[in-house]
Amino acid sequence: MRLLSRLSVTVFRLAAFGSGLLTIAVFLMMLSFGWPLLTDGQFFTLLAGEWNPANGLFGIYPMVVGSISIAFLALLFSLPVSLGTSFVATVLAPPPVRRFVLGIIRFMAGVPTVIYGFVAVFMLVPFMREQITGGSGLNILTAAIVLAVLIAPTMIVFFVSGLKNVKPEYCLAVDALGARPVQKLIFLLIPQAWPSIVSGIIMGLGRAMGDTLISLMLAGNSIAIPASVSDSGRTLTAHIALVIAADFSSMEFKSIFACGLVLYIFTVIVVVALRWVSPGQDLRSI
Amino acid sequence: MKKNEKIRMENICFSYKDQKILENITVSFPENSIVAVTGPSGTGKSTFLSLFNRLWETLGEGRLHGKMFVRFGGRMVDIYGDGFSAAELRRRVGMVFQAPNPLPMSIYKNIIFPLKLAGQRNNGEMVEKVEEMLMKVHLFDEVKDRLHSDARILSGGQQQRLCIARTLMLDPEILLLDEPTSSLDKNGSTRIEDLLLELRSERTLLLVSHYKDQISRLADKTYELAGKCLMRIS
Numbered sequence: 092m093r094l095l096s097r098l099s100v101t102v103f104r105l106a107a108f109g110s111g112l113l114t115i116a117v118f119l120m121m122l123s124f125g126w127p128l129l130t131d132g133q134f135f136t137l138l139a140g141e142w143n144p145a146n147g148l149f150g151i152y153p154m155v156v157g158s159i160s161i162a163f164l165a166l167l168f169s170l171p172v173s174l175g176t177s178f179v180a181t182v183l184a185p186p187p188v189r190r191f192v193l194g195i196i197r198f199m200a201g202v203p204t205v206i207y208g209f210v211a212v213f214m215l216v217p218f219m220r221e222q223i224t225g226g227s228g229l230n231i232l233t234a235a236i237v238l239a240v241l242i243a244p245t246m247i248v249f250f251v252s253g254l255k256n257v258k259p260e261y262c263l264a265v266d267a268l269g270a271r272p273v274q275k276l277i278f279l280l281i282p283q284a285w286p287s288i289v290s291g292i293i294m295g296l297g298r299a300m301g302d303t304l305i306s307l308m309l310a311g312n313s314i315a316i317p318a319s320v321s322d323s324g325r326t327l328t329a330h331i332a333l334v335i336a337a338d339f340s341s342m343e344f345k346s347i348f349a350c351g352l353v354l355y356i357f358t359v360i361v362v363v364a365l366r367w368v369s370p371g372q373d374l375r376s377i
Numbered sequence: 378m379k380k381n382e383k384i385r386m387e388n389i390c391f392s393y394k395d396q397k398i399l400e401n402i403t404v405s406f407p408e409n410s411i412v413a414v415t416g417p418s419g420t421g422k423s424t425f426l427s428l429f430n431r432l433w434e435t436l437g438e439g440r441l442h443g444k445m446f447v448r449f450g451g452r453m454v455d456i457y458g459d460g461f462s463a464a465e466l467r468r469r470v471g472m473v474f475q476a477p478n479p480l481p482m483s484i485y486k487n488i489i490f491p492l493k494l495a496g497q498r499n500n501g502e503m504v505e506k507v508e509e510m511l512m513k514v515h516l517f518d519e520v521k522d523r524l525h526s527d528a529r530i531l532s533g534g535q536q537q538r539l540c541i542a543r544t545l546m547l548d549p550e551i552l553l554l555d556e557p558t559s560s561l562d563k564n565g566s567t568r569i570e571d572l573l574l575e576l577r578s579e580r581t582l583l584l585v586s587h588y589k590d591q592i593s594r595l596a597d598k599t600y601e602l603a604g605k606c607l608m609r610i611s
Contacts, residue, residue: 186437264478266435268491268543269468278493283481 118355125348137349142314149346153316155353157324160317161235161306162299168239169246169295174288176243177250182272182280193251200244208308211237216309224321229311232320238305246295253287254280293365297358303328327354382448383408383551383581384429389443391421391428393436398424400605401443406598408448408550411573411582413596415589415610420602422585423475426553429583430470431456431463447551468495471549475556477536479528479543484520487528487539491546510542514572534565541572552576554584558591570595 122129128137128149140150180192215237220228257280265279281288303326306312311323312333325333327350338344384406391399398421406412414422427433428445446453449469456466468491479487488507497503507524511517516538520531528539537557544552554573558566573582573595586592592599601610 260474260476260478261480263432263435263474264480264540265490267430267432267467267472267474268494269464269466269547270494271462271464274494278490279480 118352121348121351121355125345125352128342128345128349137346138353141316144341144343147342149342149349151327151330151346151350151353153314154325154327154330154350156316157231157306157310158300158326158328158354159357160320161231161238161310161324161326162296164231164235164320165238165242165299166292166296168236169243169299170292172239173243173246173250173291173295177247177254178276180247180251181254182276196244196247196251199240200248204241204302204304205308207237207241208305211305211309226321227311227323229309229323230321231310231317231324234306234310234324234326235320237309238299238302241302241305242295242298245298246291249287249291249294250284253284253291256287257283289365293362296361300354300358300361301328303332307332327351381407381409382453384448384583385446385453386428387444387446389428389441389445391424391433391439391441393424393433393439397605399428399602399607402607404600404607406581406583408581409578410597411577411584411595413584413586413592413599414602414607415586415592415599416602418587421605422602423555425602425607426472426555426583426585429456429551429553430467430472432467432472434463449550468547469549470551470553471544471547472553473537473541473544473555473557476560477533477540479531479536479539481529482527483525484528484531484539485524488543488546491543495547506546510545513545513575514538514542515568516542532565534561534568537561537565537569538572541569545576550580552580552582554582554586556585556587559587566591 136148137150138155139152140148142148142150142153176192176196180189180196184192211233215233216228218228219230219233220226224230224232261279261283262275265275270278306324306326307329310326310329312325312329313323314325315322317324331347331350334344334347382405386402386404389399389402390397414425416422424433424439428441429447433439433441441457445456447456447470448454454461480490482490485507488510489503492503492506508517511520516535519535520526520539528536531539537560541557557573558569561569570591573584576582577597584592584595599610600607
């Protein structure tokens with residue numbers, strides 16, 4: 092029994108170590124494939140320049156702008172709705188309604204991304220084209236709206252898990268002191284579940300930044316730098332997918348590894364920044 | 378209706394997850410007294426107590442039949458009737474639990490927490506009231522220099538007195554005590570018992586306890602909960 096226990100611990104440690112190593116290996120692989128571009132003196136041109144392969148310019152700035160604007164806009168739309176839904180699903184609604192809402196959220200999380208994109212092409216895009224943005228209807232706003240729906244279940248699951256894991260004795264104490272559900276939420280549950288809420292935001296933003304299909308289907312894929320949300324745009328992920336489908340050895344192809352690097356570094360910065368700004372578990376807001 | 382009646386239960390039946398816990402209980406308790414409820418483990422003593430502040434409702438899946446009245450402002454009020462919210466009731470019927478449950482915040486913030494919930498914002502009044510309550514539970518001298526320290530660093534007995542002080546902040550007319558000394562040593566228990574005797578003069582206390590000697594020291598009336606029924610034993 093002791094041998095089995097030791098073996099399990101070793102296996103789990105190796106798995107954890109392997110995961111960390113894999114993350115580093117992915118980073119090194121992208122670095123090595125993108126190295127010719129980075130050493131060619133084009134690093135800053137790459138990050139800040141335009142994309143014009145015919146003239147030897149492989150700048151990914153338009154894609155960086157596209158990715159950031161779509162991801163943050165999606166987060167902006169999704170965060171209040173996700174927070175509100177998680178509050179309803181944990182405290183504000185009667186138990187049968189909570190169960191129903193959570194069931195719907197779990198179902199939403201299981202729907203393949205392509206279905207969201209497919210439905211949006213036939214329902215949202217014509218509406219955007221005719222009523223809101225004009226043009227083709229394929230633009231940053233359309234992609235961000237659908238992406239907001241896509242990332243909501245991920246965030247809600249994190250939020251609900253954090254809110255439900257607050258110690259029962261704290262909940263009992265607050266209930267017994269006459270807290271209304273909203274007060275319980277504001278004074279106890281949100282401050283206590285704050286680390287999970289931050290994790291949910293990180294996961295949501297990561298999913299929005301990393302999603303390929305929605306932006307590929309709905310953002311329009313223009314390589315121009317978008318000036319407004321009604322402009323067409325291309326994300327880093329969509330760019331990788333589009334280039335990889337047509338090329339495999341040119342400098343243009345190698346630039347997609349720089350896209351991967353930027354995505355990687357951006358994700359690391361977001362995770363570290365959010366962890367840094369997130370407070371501990373004490374109720375400091377009271 | 379008796380003149381000094383504070384609580385009246387009429388034909389109360391309670392079941393949880395289709396299991397009957399209390400059956401047809403009709404009883405009344407006088408004001409400014411300590412009423413003790415004892416009985417074997419698992420008979421529903423804590424559940425019985427939670428009927429008086431509707432705390433069982435937070436757990437869901439419970440069902441109550443019958444009427445419960447409490448005298449508030451000279452008038453018997455149906456606490457499960459329309460227009461009487463559970464939150465309002467819980468501010469007038471305080472509860473102290475078996476294990477002390479200070480919130481993860483400072484001693485000061487723990488005590489003013491009920492006032493925040495009740496919407497009070499006057500800091501000057503709050504400071505005065507905190508001092509008054511800490512003195513009432515004989516805790517002021519022990520914590521006066523560390524009011525802004527985390528309440529969870531206090532000893533078990535100090536935490537329990539803190540929880541009683543927090544409960545008393547809204548001046549509840551009824552105090553529900555669910556084995557409040559069971560997690561304390563003899564010294565801590567004695568201090569809590571002395572405090573309960575002091576509180577009896579101005580409010581009604583319902584005490585659930587296993588300890589017969591404690592009941593004999595404190596209680597004016599004693600009931601036993603057994604076989605889903607409540608029986609007066611002294």
